[in-house]
Amino acid sequence: MNRVAYRIAEKDYMGQGASIRKLRIRNSPAPHVVVLLILSLCVAGTACDRADQADRADGSAEKRVADPHPWFVDITEATGLDFRHESGARGNRRFPEIMLSGAALFDYDNDGDLDIYLTNGSHAIEGGTESEETVNRLFRQEIDGRFTDVTQDAGIGDPHYGMGATVGDMDNDGDRDVYLTNLGPDRLYVNLGNGRFVDATDQAGIRVDGWSSSASFVDYDGDGFLDIYVARYVKYEPGIRCTDEVGRPDYCGPSSYRGVSDVLLHNNGDGSFADVSVSSGIGQVASRGLGVVCQDLDDDGRPDIYVANDGEPNFLWINMGDGTFKESALLMGAAVNAGGAPEAGMGVVAADFDGDCLLDLFVTHMVRESNTLYRNLGGNRGFNDVSGVCGHGGSSLVFTGFGVCAFDVELDGDLDLVIANGAVLRGPLRPSRDVAAPWNLYAEPNLFYLNDGSGNFSAAAELAGPFCPRVEVSRGLASGDIDADGDVDFVVSNIQGPARLYRNDAPRKGRWLTVRAVEPKLNRDSIGASITVICGDRRMVRTISAGSSYLSCSDASAHFGLGPARRIDRIIVRWPDGVREFFTGIDLDRVVVLQRGSGEPES
DSSP, X not given: OOOEEEEEEEEOTTSSOEEEEEEEETTOOOHHHHHHHHHHHHHHHHHHHHHHTTOOXXXXXXXXXXXXXXXXXXXXXXXXXXXXXXXXXXXXOOGGXXXXXXXXXXXXXXXXXXXXXXXXXXXXXXXXXOOGGGSOEEEEEOTTSOEEEOHXXXXXXXXXXXXXXXXXXXXXXXXOEEEEEEESOOEEEEEOSSSOEXXXXXXXXXXXXXXXXXXXXXXXXXXXXXXXXXXXXXXXXXXXXXXOTTSOEEOOXXXXXXXXXXXXXXXXXXXXXXXXXXXXXXXXXXXXXXXEEEEOSSSSSSOEEEEEEBSSOOXXXXXXXXXXXXXXXXXXXXXXXXXXXXXXXOOEEEEOSSSSSSOEEEEOOOTTSOOEEEEEOSGGGOEEEOTTTSSOHHHHTTSOEEEEEEEOSSSSSSOEEEEEEOOSSOOOOOOOSSOOTTGGGTOBOOEEEXXXXXXXXXXXXXXXXXXXXXXXXXXXXXXXXXTSSSSOEEEEEETTSBOEEEEEOOOOSSEEEEEEEEETTTTEEOTTOEEEEEETTEEEEEEOOSOBBTTBBOOOSEEEEEETOOOOOEEXXXXXXXXXXXXXXXXXXXXXXXXXXXXXXXX
16 A cells, blocks of 8 residues: 655644644545645645634634524434444454434424434444344434334335435425435435335335445436435445554554446336436446535536545536536536545535625545635536635545535525534544544544635634533534424434534524425425525525435525525525526525415516
8 A cells, every 4th residue: 555645734623833844644545646735735725724824723803702602402312212332343443434424404394393313334234234233223202392213103214334315305295204324235215194104115226236425316417306316325335344554453544445437216107217327328437425415506497416526536417408417527617626535525515605696615624635625616617626725625634524514594685504524544632521432533523614705714623512522433414494493403423422413502693494395296395496585785695405414414405594684685596407586585594495386477
C-alpha cells in the first residue's frame, strides 16, 4: 500500500490552539494523483486563509459566547425513542461494519406527524443468524409526542444487513412506501394503508443484490410513477484484511475493492419495476457510490441525478428527456475538487445556499479532505468549488463527514448545515462516556454551521448544545419538524450506539412556512416539484425531494424561514413536468397543502 506523508497546520476543534500533525494519505495510486491532492489542499488552504485566518479554533468567523439555552436539545429519552444500533461486529474489522447506517423521517400512517425508521445491522455478517434484536425499527409518533416501537405490528422489521432507506408512494395510493438498501438483496415494502407493510420485492420484480448504499425515488421520465435510483458501493470480498501503518488490524479503504455500477429501476405503473440501468446509460460505468440526490440541477425541467463517489470522481447524470442520461460531472465542474482531485464523497445535499434560486451541491468527505460546496453557476455553466472561501473548509479537514442536512435553523431566511461525523480509520482517542472500545477510536464530534445569507458559513458548535461536542460514530442524518412547532428538528444514527433525536430550540429571527405540494390525480406528494416563496423583493426556493444526506431520507415537505417578512406575496410551484402555478393569500406560521390545479397559471 503506497502512502505519502505531508504536513499541515491543524486547528484544534475544542479551542486549544493550533498544532502541527503528520497526516497520511491512504492508498495513493500514483504520483500524479498525489500531486493533484496536495495541490488541492494548497488551493483550499490558501483560499481559506481569507475566511479563516481570524477564526477561533472551531472555525467560527466571529467570537461567540455559548448560549445558555442550547439550540439543539437531545429529546431521545424524553420521547421514548429506544433504539441502539447493532453492527454485528465481532472484532474482525469487516468493512461494512464501519459504513452503517441510515434513518428516515416520514408519516407512515397519515396521521399528520412524522414517524422514525432506523436501519440496523445483523449478526449474519459474521456467519451468525438474524434475530429479532437486529431488525430495522419503525417508531410511531403518538399524540403526546412520544414514540412507540411498532415494528412487529407494521411488518417492516427487515432482518437483512441494513444500510439505508428512502421513502415514496410508488403505487400512487396515498401511502408512503419504503425501499431498503442492504448488504445483500434490497427490499421494497409497500404500505397497505392500515398501519402495515408487505414485502413486495419479489412481486415487484426487484433483484438488486450486492452492496447498495443510498437510494432515492424519482420520476425521471415524467410518466407519473416514481422510479428508484440505487447507488451501489463496492464488490465486497470478506476475505480481504487490512492493517494500519503499525500493523494493527483496521478497516480497509474503498480502494481495496472494485467499484460497481449503480441501478435505475423504472416503475411500470402496475406494481412492478424494470431494471433499465444499461439502456439508460446509468449501468455502463462503475464506481463506489455512497450518496445520491435527484434534483433538476441544470434548470431544464427534468430531474438529474448526482452521486457522491468514494475516492473517485462524482457522477452528474444529466437527464436527456428520452429515457437516457449523460454523465457530465467533469464537464459541469462537480466531479472533483478545485485542485482536480477526486475525494471520498459520503453524504450529499442539493439546496440554494446563496439565495440565487439555483441549487448548489454540498458533499461531505473524509478526514484531510474538506467538505465541498459546489456553487451552481446557472444553466449549462455548471458548478464551481467554492469551499476555500465559504468558511467551512478549515474546520471540516480534521473530521470525516457522513450525513448532512440543510435547513433554516433560526428562521432567518437562509439554509444552515448540520453534519454527522465519524471516522473510518483508527484515529486519536477522544474521551466519550457514550462509546465503548474499540468504537471510541472512530468517534468524532459533529459540526454545525450558520449561513450568513450569501452562502458563507461560520462554525457555531458552541450554540448547538450536545449535538457538536458529543463524540460518537455518527452516520445517517434526517430532518423534519418532529414537534410541529414550525422549525426543523433532526435525528442522527450512530454505529453501535443509540439513535439521537434533537429538537430545535434556536431563538427565532422570523416567521415560517411549510409547504406540501400534492398532485390530486397522482394522490401523492409531488416529488421533484420546486417551490418559490416571494416576500417583497426576496425569493426563496426549496424542493420536494425523496432522498439526500447519507443512507437517509428527510421529510418531503418544503420548509421556509421567512426572516423579517410580514407577508407572503405569492408562492410559485413548478410541477415536475414544468407547468407553473402561483398561489396567493397564504398566511404565515402554518403548514399549507398546495394542490395542483387549484392555483393560477404562471407564465
